[in-house]
Amino acid sequence: MDYIAARQGQILVKGKDNFNISCEKKSEAGSVSQRACVFCGSRVVLYPVADALHLVHGPIGCAVYTWDIRGALSSGPELHRNSFSTDLREKQVIYGGEKKLYESLIELIDRHEPKAAFVYSTCIIGIIGDDVNAVCKKVSQEKGIPVLPVHSEGFKGTKKDGYKAACEALFSLIGHGNIDNVSPVSINILGEFNLAGEAWMIQEYYKRMGVEVVAVMTGDGRVERIARSHGAVLNVVQCSGSMTYLAELMKEKYGIPYIRVSYFGIEDMAEALYDVAEHFSDYPEIRQKTEELVADELSELLPQLTAFRNDLEGKKAAIYVGGAFKAFSLIKALKHLGMTVVIAGSQTGNKKDYEMLQDLCEPGTIIVDDSNPLELSKFVKETGADLFIGGVKERPIAMKMGLGFVDHNHERKIALAGFKGMYNFAVEVHASVMSPIWNLRKEVL
Amino acid sequence: MLLRHTTADVVEREGLTINPVKTCQPVGAMYAALGIHGCLPHSHGSQGCCAYHRSALTRHYKEPVMAGTSSFTEGASVFGGQANLLQAVNNIFTIYDPEIIAVHSTCLSETIGDDLNQILIKAQEDGKVPEGKSVISAPTPSYVGSHITGFSAMVEAMVKYLSINSGKSNGKVNLIPGWVEPCDMRQIKSIAKRMGVENILFPDTSDVLDAPLIGKHQMYPDGGVTKEELVSAGDSIFTIAMGSFASEQAAKLLNKKCNVDYEVLDIPVGIKATDRFIMKLSQTAGVEVPSDFKSERGRLVDVITDQEQYLHGKRVAIFGDPDQLIPLTEFLLDLNMEPVYVVSGTPGKYFEKRIKELFEQYGIDGKVKNGPQADMFLLHQWIKEQGVDLLIGNTYGKYIARDEDLPFLRYGFPIYDRVGHSYFTTLGYEGGLRIVEKILGLFHDRQDRDAPEERFELVM
Ligand code: SF4
Ligand code: SF4
Numbered sequence: 001m002d003y004i005a006a007r008q009g010q011i012l013v014k015g016k017d018n019f020n021i022s023c024e025k026k027s028e029a030g031s032v033s034q035r036a037c038v039f040c041g042s043r044v045v046l047y048p049v050a051d052a053l054h055l056v057h058g059p060i061g062c063a064v065y066t067w068d069i070r071g072a073l074s075s076g077p078e079l080h081r082n083s084f085s086t087d088l089r090e091k092q093v094i095y096g097g098e099k100k101l102y103e104s105l106i107e108l109i110d111r112h113e114p115k116a117a118f119v120y121s122t123c124i125i126g127i128i129g130d131d132v133n134a135v136c137k138k139v140s141q142e143k144g145i146p147v148l149p150v151h152s153e154g155f156k157g158t159k160k161d162g163y164k165a166a167c168e169a170l171f172s173l174i175g176h177g178n179i180d181n182v183s184p185v186s187i188n189i190l191g192e193f194n195l196a197g198e199a200w201m202i203q204e205y206y207k208r209m210g211v212e213v214v215a216v217m218t219g220d221g222r223v224e225r226i227a228r229s230h231g232a233v234l235n236v237v238q239c240s241g242s243m244t245y246l247a248e249l250m251k252e253k254y255g256i257p258y259i260r261v262s263y264f265g266i267e268d269m270a271e272a273l274y275d276v277a278e279h280f281s282d283y284p285e286i287r288q289k290t291e292e293l294v295a296d297e298l299s300e301l302l303p304q305l306t307a308f309r310n311d312l313e314g315k316k317a318a319i320y321v322g323g324a325f326k327a328f329s330l331i332k333a334l335k336h337l338g339m340t341v342v343i344a345g346s347q348t349g350n351k352k353d354y355e356m357l358q359d360l361c362e363p364g365t366i367i368v369d370d371s372n373p374l375e376l377s378k379f380v381k382e383t384g385a386d387l388f389i390g391g392v393k394e395r396p397i398a399m400k401m402g403l404g405f406v407d408h409n410h411e412r413k414i415a416l417a418g419f420k421g422m423y424n425f426a427v428e429v430h431a432s433v434m435s436p437i438w439n440l441r442k443e444v445l
Numbered sequence: 446m447l448l449r450h451t452t453a454d455v456v457e458r459e460g461l462t463i464n465p466v467k468t469c470q471p472v473g474a475m476y477a478a479l480g481i482h483g484c485l486p487h488s489h490g491s492q493g494c495c496a497y498h499r500s501a502l503t504r505h506y507k508e509p510v511m512a513g514t515s516s517f518t519e520g521a522s523v524f525g526g527q528a529n530l531l532q533a534v535n536n537i538f539t540i541y542d543p544e545i546i547a548v549h550s551t552c553l554s555e556t557i558g559d560d561l562n563q564i565l566i567k568a569q570e571d572g573k574v575p576e577g578k579s580v581i582s583a584p585t586p587s588y589v590g591s592h593i594t595g596f597s598a599m600v601e602a603m604v605k606y607l608s609i610n611s612g613k614s615n616g617k618v619n620l621i622p623g624w625v626e627p628c629d630m631r632q633i634k635s636i637a638k639r640m641g642v643e644n645i646l647f648p649d650t651s652d653v654l655d656a657p658l659i660g661k662h663q664m665y666p667d668g669g670v671t672k673e674e675l676v677s678a679g680d681s682i683f684t685i686a687m688g689s690f691a692s693e694q695a696a697k698l699l700n701k702k703c704n705v706d707y708e709v710l711d712i713p714v715g716i717k718a719t720d721r722f723i724m725k726l727s728q729t730a731g732v733e734v735p736s737d738f739k740s741e742r743g744r745l746v747d748v749i750t751d752q753e754q755y756l757h758g759k760r761v762a763i764f765g766d767p768d769q770l771i772p773l774t775e776f777l778l779d780l781n782m783e784p785v786y787v788v789s790g791t792p793g794k795y796f797e798k799r800i801k802e803l804f805e806q807y808g809i810d811g812k813v814k815n816g817p818q819a820d821m822f823l824l825h826q827w828i829k830e831q832g833v834d835l836l837i838g839n840t841y842g843k844y845i846a847r848d849e850d851l852p853f854l855r856y857g858f859p860i861y862d863r864v865g866h867s868y869f870t871t872l873g874y875e876g877g878l879r880i881v882e883k884i885l886g887l888f889h890d891r892q893d894r895d896a897p898e899e900r901f902e903l904v905m
Contacts, residue, residue: 027492027516030533032485032541037493059552059587060462060790061469065497067841081844087462087817088588093556100460107461123491123553124588127522154493155517155553373511374541377662392500396509402660441660 010370015363023349023369032372035347037154039122040066041162045242046118046150046169047080048072048193049221053114055084057101057132058122062154063087071413072193074220075200079112088124098130105139105147115223116146118169126153146173146223159322160241160348167246170217170226174250177224179231185280186212188232188256190247191239192263194219198417202238202263205273205418209289211280217243230254234279236261236272241323241348263417264329264425266301266336270294297419304423305336308430313338315433318385320368320376320394321408324349324357330389330408331360337426342383345371373397387433402441404432451822451848453829463822464841466764467790469587470595472498473624473691474549475512477599480630480648482669483544485537489530489561490551491517505859506627506654506867511664513537513546517553526559527567534568538575541664544672547599548582555586579672581606591791592858593690593766596624600695603647607672608679610703615677617643618730619684619705623691623712623768624858625872627655627668632870633687633713636723639738642730645674645681647695655867679703683729685722687712688768689795712768713872715776715880716745741874749780749881755888757781764788764824764838765857767796767815773837773856774800776877778807780884785833788824789815821845835887852887854880 010023027033043066047054056063063085074080086092086100101119109117117139121132132149140147148169152162187206192199199219206213215221215229235247235258247258259279261272277290317339319327324346331341344357345368357367366379377397380388388398391409398405406428408416414428415421471488475498478486488495495514502510513536515521515529530548537546548561561582574580583598590598600621622633631651637644652668678684678699684707686696696707713722719742727734749756761777761784763770770789777784787800792815800813812827825845828836836846839857846853860866870876889905896902 027514028532028536029516029529030487030513030536030540031516032511032513033492033496033516035492036496037491040493040496059469060465060467060591061472061494061497061552061587063462064465064468065501067464083464085462085465086460087465089817090586090588093552093586093588103459104461107456107458111456123493123522123551124556127553127556155491155522156519373509373662374664381661393496393503393510396503396507397662400509400656400658400662402658441658 011366011368011375014358014361014365014367023351023354027370032374033370035370036159037123038157038159038162038165039120039152039154041159041242042120042150042152042166042169043162044070044193045163045166045218048074048218049116049118049223049226050074050080051077051115051222052080053084053108053112053117054080054120055086055104055108055117056120056122057086057097057130058088058120058124060085060087062120062122070193071195072219073195073197076222079114084108093124093128096128096130097125098135101130101132101135102139105135106143109139109143109145114145116148116173118148118150120150120152122152123154126156146176148172158348163242164245167243167249170246171249173223173226175227175230175254177228177231179228182214182228182231183212184233185210185283185286186214186232187234187236187276188214188229189216189219190235190237190258191243192216192219193239196413196415198263198415198421201415201418201420205293206276208293209273209277210283210286211276217246230256232256234258234276236276238263238272239323239325241325262325262329264326264421265333266298266419266422267332268329269418269422270298301419301423305426308426309336309338311430311434315339315386316342316383317387317389318343318376318380318383320345320371320388320390322347322391324353326408327357328360331357333422333425334429336422337429339387339429341365342385343368343376343379345369345376377401387429402438404429404435404438406432451825451829453826455823455826455830458818462817462820464844465790465820466788466824466838467591467593468501469552469592470585470590470598471549471551471587472501473592473595473597474547474583474585474599475499475510476502476624476650477596477603477648478547478549479510479653480650480669481545481547481603481675482671483665484547484669485541485543485545486512487514487533487537487546487548488512488551489515489526489548489559490553494551494553501859502654504861507864508654508656509662510654511541513541515554522553522557525557526554527564530559530561530564531568531571531573534565534580535573538573538578543578543665545579545581547602548580549585549595549599550583551585552587555584579606593624593768593791597691597694600648600692601698603675604678604695604699604702607675608699608703609676610679610705613680614682615680617645617677617681618726619678619681619696619699619707620644620646621684621686621692621695622646622648623688624766625712625769626867626870627651627653628868628870629872629876632872632876636713636873637726639735640723640726640730641732642726645678646670647675647678679705681705683707685710685725685729687722688771690767690791690793692768711772711775714769714772715877716742716779716874717775718772719873719877738874745874745878745881748878752881752885753781755885758783759835759888760785760833761835761837762786762788762824762828762833763836763856764821764842767791767793769857771796771799771803774803776880778803778809780881782835783809783811785809785811786824786827787811787813788819788821790817790819792816835884852891854883854887
């Protein structure tokens with residue numbers, strides 16, 4: 001197989017290659033990489049804060065491409081679903097865009113009265129050197145709301161650095177709210193963005209356990225709830241790639257410990273609840289309620305899965321997702337459906353992630369970092385996968401090759417988290433893999 | 446009530462753009478480049494832009510969209526991206542083996558002053574471009590123009606780098622379709638073919654972005670204008686450029702470089718623009734108009750008159766790309782509708798001028814705006830001032846349509862939430878019929894939906 005030579009260490013076969021993956025490096029120039037930028041990272045993390053203003057400072061494109069693309073649902077305000085851009089023109093590229101930024105902020109805050117404002121700097125701002133911090137500070141003083149610069153110039157790293165910038169912005173909101181009434185049995189959920197209403201499902205579980213959720217960051221997010229999140233006793237980090245950094249910051253400043261969890265798949269979901277219960281072991285009724293909850297949900301779910309399993313037993317799946325953590329859960333979830341994973345890859349995994357990935361996979365599995373369409377389609381062909389799990393850019397490739405597909409990224413419209421989500425996942429995998437349309441893909445004319 | 450914050454009184458804005466009716470140049474350059482056979486578009490800048498542009502095109506066309514990126518990091522942003530691009534060219538030809546690489550810049554690479562042309566000459570000199578392969582490039586900083594001007598720049602680059610006048614006529618007519626759907630490109634070719642006019646259509650995304658499913662992923666699908674055709678475009682007898690925003694620059698350059706005469710026509714949307722296109726084809730190629738065009742046209746007019754009472758006096762708000770809005774506005778006017786608000790984010794004086802002429806000609810008291818602050822916020826404010834019966838525009842119109850409870854026809858780019866736009870043409874008389882069918886469908890559905898029990902009728 002032909003790879004870009006420099007990518008050799010990023011593609012390994014379990015059981016065959018010496019397992020020393022090289023990752024966390026920048027993509028080769030010229031590769032058709034599936035990766036995004038710093039700004040993209042910041043934007044996906046912060047965008048669900050629904051009562052805040054999100055102003056993209058830069059040329060128009062960056063704002064348009066991130067306009068309401070992720071379906072992060074809100075139960076109230078919808079300000080976040082608008083697209084606000086300073087739409088930089090040549091003039092500002094030469095003379096600077098601070099004035100335009102200032103005026104735009106004032107106008108927007110006056111009209112929409114947001115609870116806070118996030119100002120995203122895109123690539124070009126880093127080059128022309130606008131003093132975004134100063135403008136934000138000034139506006140914040142004049143308008144009396146937090147106006148937070150998010151330094152997310154695209155070229156200054158990877159999506160991960162964008163997560164970090166977002167965490168910093170969130171962190172500066174935290175600590176301002178009143179925490180008098182926060183329960184001693186309380187948590188924050190970090191890294192859950194309420195795609196397809198998942199944050200609502202998860203919150204419901206914790207509520208049933210008797211645990212108060214102070215803030216979800218950032219699904220269905222509200223500035224006020226974030227501002228008092230330092231009152232919570234524990235941070236529960238779901239999308240660890242994006243939010244562990246914030247958990248660290250909060251641990252340091254407020255002494256709040258954190259645990260890492262995943263809400264995808266049966267074991268991981270149950271564990272996420274048990275781990276929280278464990279933390280509140282001084283309250284034995286919580287453990288008991290958790291057991292009841294899990295038993296309840298499983299007694300409904302497990303029999304439902306059997307039917308799918310009968311059809312799917314022995315089918316092969318390929319996974320290529322953003323964060324490696326998601327891949328772990330998916331591998332376990334697919335096992336419940338009788339499927340084997342033959343390709344497992346991520347855009348941003350680190351060494352530890354890939355080691356864990358290797359442990360979870362069967363021998364012969366191709367493990368890949370920062371892949372591209374040409375490779376992915378070759379892998380699929382070699383392994384004879386029946387299902388592909390990926391995001392928007394992978395879907396049409398999988399479809400063209402004639403195999404089932406499940407979106408586990410932006411374009412997902414059904415909840416895949418939680419026990420109900422496992423069922424939804426099974427339905428979707430089954431429907432896609434078993435579709436009769438794949439029998440028609442070969443030309444007969 | 447997503448847009449509950451929109452106020453009715455129109456506020457003057459200087460800087461800010463709210464809910465834009467445009468996007469940035471590179472995505473247009475990328476789309477145009479995909480219309481060359483065996484071409485890999487390449488984005489010279491950071492990874493993010495390229496990922497976004499590919500996502501945007503993938504979402505609209507529901508097809509794999511391939512493109513390379515120079516993967517800028519901080520180093521490149523300080524020292525320039527030459528090394529990245531040279532390496533990229535090398536990597537791309539070795540690994541992905543395209544016929545052509547079509548490079549476009551982004552805000553970032555433009556701002557730091559990378560000269561694509563220079564760098565690519567160096568790539569050639571360094572032997573990084575294999576024998577028989579080509580590299581073309583277009584500057585597309587996104588702080589000027591819009592996705593449409595980016596498209597235009599890449600079409601111009603096709604001429605600039607490839608077209609040659611060999612001194613021997615090929616007897617063909619060049620057709621430059623502008624940013625339209627793959628099915629529209631197919632339709633233009635088909636009209637020319639039915640007329641017996643040999644042509645070179647560029648770019649041509651049919652069979653690239655509406656490729657069939659055959660059980661394998663083709664890095665380079667079967668469609669696209671070939672490099673040989675682009676070279677030969679310099680030997681054609683005439684060029685018809687459709688749309689002044691997306692197509693005129695290439696035609697102009699072809700005229701200057703290879704002495705091919707040209708005329709800019711509207712994209713053939715609706716009856717009159719299609720008439721003009723067909724007449725022009727017949728004239729330049731010296732062919733008769735086959736009679737089946739006359740019947741096709743007659744059937745369209747017939748359907749319109751049959752349903753005339755549902756169309757006349759209906760107020761319409763439209764937004765989108767200038768080359769499409771001009772003939773679409775004209776068509777709506779011919780349908781006896783009233784396109785009262787017309788908004789395009791793409792800058793350019795010609796647009797307002799043409800739309801105002803149309804308003805005047807048909808006696809419409811309408812509003813038109815394009816350029817930076819011509820956005821959906823403005824359009825929504827106008828609609829709040831005085832309502833309309835129909836909204837036409839890309840996917841993002843759905844917010845306004847829902848808030849104002851308006852029938853909504855999706856048209857233009859991008860359309861993320863419906864299918865069909867890339868398969869069923871809206872060009873020519875056939876496409877005109879489709880537009881009318883869709884509009885009538887919306888009105889009829891609305892009437893059925895809103896009818897009280899006693900007024901719910903079988904025959905409409
Ligand atoms: S940086 Fe420029 S080219 Fe890139 S997405 Fe933003 S506007 Fe478009
Ligand atoms: S790489 Fe830069 S310019 Fe491109 S989308 Fe990201 S922030 Fe915008």
